[in-house]
Amino acid sequence: MLRSVLPLGFLFAYTLIQAEPPKLDALFPAGGRRGETIEVEAIGKFNAWPTEIWTDHAGLTIAPAEKKRRLTISIAPDAETRPALVRLFDANGSSAAKIFVISDHPETRETEPNDNSTQAQELNATTTGIVVNGVLKKSDTDFFRIKLEKGQTLVARADAYSLGSLVDPFLTLLDPDGHEVALASDSHNLDPYFVYQAIQSGPHVLQIFAMAHPAATAIIFSGSDSAVYRLALSLGSPEPVKIQADHQEQKLADENGSRRMNAPVSVEGILSQKGEVDRYLFEAKKGSAWQFRVDAHRLGLPTDPVFALDRPNGALIKEVDDVKPTKDPGYLSSSMPQDGNYTIRIWDRFHRGGPPLRYRLAITKPEPELTAIIDKDHFVLETNATTELKLKLNRKNGHDKSLVMKIDGLPAGVSLEDANATGKAKEATLVLRASMDAPSTNLPFRLRILEKTDGNATKDSFATRSFLDSKSRGDYLVNKTEWLHLTVKPKEPKKEKEAEKTKP
Template sequence: MSWRAIIALCLGGSLLHAEKPKLEALFPAGGQAGSSFLMTATGRVEADARLWTSAPGVHLVPTGKKREWQVTLEANAPRGLHLIHSANAEGASEPRWFSIGGLPETAEAEPNDEVAKPQVIEKLPLCINGRLDKGGDIDGYAVKLEAGQTLVTAVEAYALGSGVDMLAHVLDEQGVRLHTASDSRNLDPVLSFKAPKAGRYIVQVAGFAHPPVADVRFTGSASVVYRLNLSASAVVTQVFPQAVTLSGKSEVELIGYNLDPKKTKHSFEPKDIRREGDLALVTPVGAILPIQVFVSEKTATVEKEPNNTKEQATPIQAGAAVGGRIADKADVDRFAITMKKGDKLQARVWAKRLGIAFDALLKIEGPDGKLITSSDDESEQRPDPQAVWTAAADGVHVIAVEDLFHRGGDDKSYVLAVTTPVSEVDVSLPDAKPLLIEAGKTVSVKAIVKPAKGSKDAYILRVSNLPAGVSADAVEVPEKGGEVELKLQAATNAPPANQPLRIELWTKAAPFTSKPAKGALRGESQRGTSLLDESDEVWLTVK
């Protein structure tokens, strides 16, 4: 949607005792690129409220009916998760997630709670937009499978902001449970089921409240929306190595289900890659959801098995990005790098951040074979390990990667990046909730700055994309960083406005560089990772 669409948020007149919107859910919470459909909102979203998104190729037009919009998605609208805001003259709601997919879509048809009366799905692949609308709700969908055919199910619910920890089951026609899945990269289940014989099978979804509550019954409400992606065709879930370069072709192997073994080799051109912060997204044919990949300056390589011992270790150099896979519970991947005394390197594993269910343990061993350091993860936001070390002697150092819980499989892949230590300044928003400012008054927004270790760079914080009549002086960041407060001042004649702004950290001296401050979207309820867990947009309403 064009930035000009923001003008549509400012309405003439007002309602008595108007309140800012409280957007609790969207239904459907997504759609197929190239389609147009009606969407409704749940929550306190009155006639004076409008919806807005920064996603290109997404058009949201009110129909005139209460809490209803006509959504049009252009064919090239970017696949994946996006944010939608609701705002009126009194302020803005916290955003909700909206998913753009590539499968044909339909809506859930109630009643479908009973095993004997599921909603019949005539054709796959399909994305079903559903809602667990009451406590104890279970939704069932019947599909026909041939013997040996693999059904892939990917649920989007937690990723959409629904307060639910979902379960997915496959049952036979008699109601016997054959398969169950719960968490994947987050609380949303991904399930693959190979039909033992031809027939009708039932996919059921239900879930418990998240965050957990004392009542352990299946949860449900108007805001518990989901998208159930079903396919019995070729489905791509990963690529190997899960790393690309923007300087040329990136050759990968497609990983997934129902794939033709002769057609798993694939190459990405730079135009196929959508950069998203420090990662990127690719969507090969067959991918239900976009796949997150690491971006490397050089073409990524892959490990050479066997490499379980120091003598077999795969040779690498600083600046390398290499893809690896833990094949079984006994597998340990080792990489050899020659260092001189005093050299300093950083090794970092990328797996969970890429949506791969691999809990990596990273170890650094010296030329004498002794352990120098080890790591299993950094934090909830950075759940993969990294290690920095200085060579105490000349010789070959070994970087070892293994599964923390000694598990293995084709899906236990990762990317190992080895560089000279990169210690970047970090800037974040402790509270990214929407702001409201009245004409003639001020409002504050805070950012937390953590300078790079040993850095002498000086920084200032600035606000960009301010509306007319609103100003904010740049603020110098203390040498040690910490919490920095910016004050926004609205002129007495500042016109009403509704739009996002950004907080940016700039270097004070050339070469001038900037970095946007990002705020966590899921807060303390975050479990695992998704395609969109933080944002650099802060919504501002001027009244």
């Protein structure tokens, strides 16, 4: 019988396991109060500890604690109250950036067990507000007990999707008799928000739970070890969103039920009544170009606006609902069809009305515009090798400038190649190259975009990495970043090939 025979010099195959960079899924708590120092759990996978840490917020001082997966975050008393980005990195590369929110409200954490109404955690909601940090683990739901007096107004908002948690959260409120008096799901994104005025005094129970995002076939409570949330509660009327605009709708001249305005212009409007349609008049010349934009979801408002533009004779030119990834409409008219007074109509998609249903209408002259979107926000470059930076060049309104790309402060032995794009290019692939003797390093960096006219750079901007994608359902607390990360490290040894079998 014939059989295969291995030679005496047979080399057994092996796989060299390459060390992986830190994997940061979330931070818990996902925020803190100015002037405080807190311990934060870094949720994820870390083969080595401690790691190094980067943030885009000057008011944060972050250090790894002795205990693995723990960070000490000190927040300066005068730190800007905004969401910050944090990433962990080591010699093997960087994690994705995650959100940590700086607030000026008292903060606390959920206390388990609080999985049903009898275990509800006591909270003291005040006019100044409180923020509860929690995690919705697999099949989890959290309950909180809040005492309300008749006539008091409770404002509740949960940020979970906004933080990058892969859940679709809900809030429900039960009155002292156990009846559901408020239910909230989506607002300007997947996160819930409600305002409720108590009709009786006594303890009310607030529940937070979530479904899967992206949606799953099974309708069950969803969650994970990284499904962090921030639940903000306050008593009293909600603080209105400040809208920057040239005019308020009600102060514009009324012409037969329409508000007269002169473009370019921006107007703050409100849909006060159910089914209300706001109308605006403006004069335009034949052939003129105008950009129309209605902002509501971008401003964190619940309005889902619809925009329509009519000819001077009343015939419809264009109706626009959503311009993804937002639920806000926009329209570019490159050439108005005739001289005359045009009418803009704005209404809520679901014909709702009331004080929260606000928006901003802006009419501007379109200007050439460039947005450079990079495919990743962290890169690993081995010595004596290259890595690619791929850009999408979104040009609008006739933008046709040639471009030059630069990275300031590249370490010795690292160079940027193919850093040019013609005026018609819609994509660009840049090459980072490291020499054999390039030192190991980690570098936060920004990719500068220089626009050229007649061979001279005239304007610069930065490429951005967008966190929004096809699965996004509205804005995050941070939608994009200019800050990228580069790790330069020694080239990995080649994997040894498996020896071939020989036949006798």
